[in-house]
């Protein structure tokens with residue numbers, strides 16, 4: 001059994017300005033990393049945790065959850081898949097960001 005990340009989020013509020021954050025063109029963004037094949041890991045069919053990436057924003061407009069673009073996008077709507085190393089990297093990049101408006105957080109762990 002090993003403990004791995006089940007869900008982590010990185011939020012980026014660098015461009016967010018109070019009062020303008022919902023529709024004034026200054027948005028906050030978040031990126032969620034979600035373990036997507038927990039059952040396979042448990043069953044031993046997979047050995048490396050992989051994560052599905054989902055983008056979101058606090059803006060009033062919808063953003064594409066696959067590529068993070070606001071408004072219409074022409075991506076092929078396939079979720080990005082990343083390794084656990086990449087999730088740790090994103091979390092430490094957020095921690096080390098000088099502005100203080102970027103945060104990384106592990107929301108859930110799971111034993112597999």
Ligand SMILES: [Zn+2]
Nearest residue numbers: 064067073075
């Ligand atoms: Zn897209």
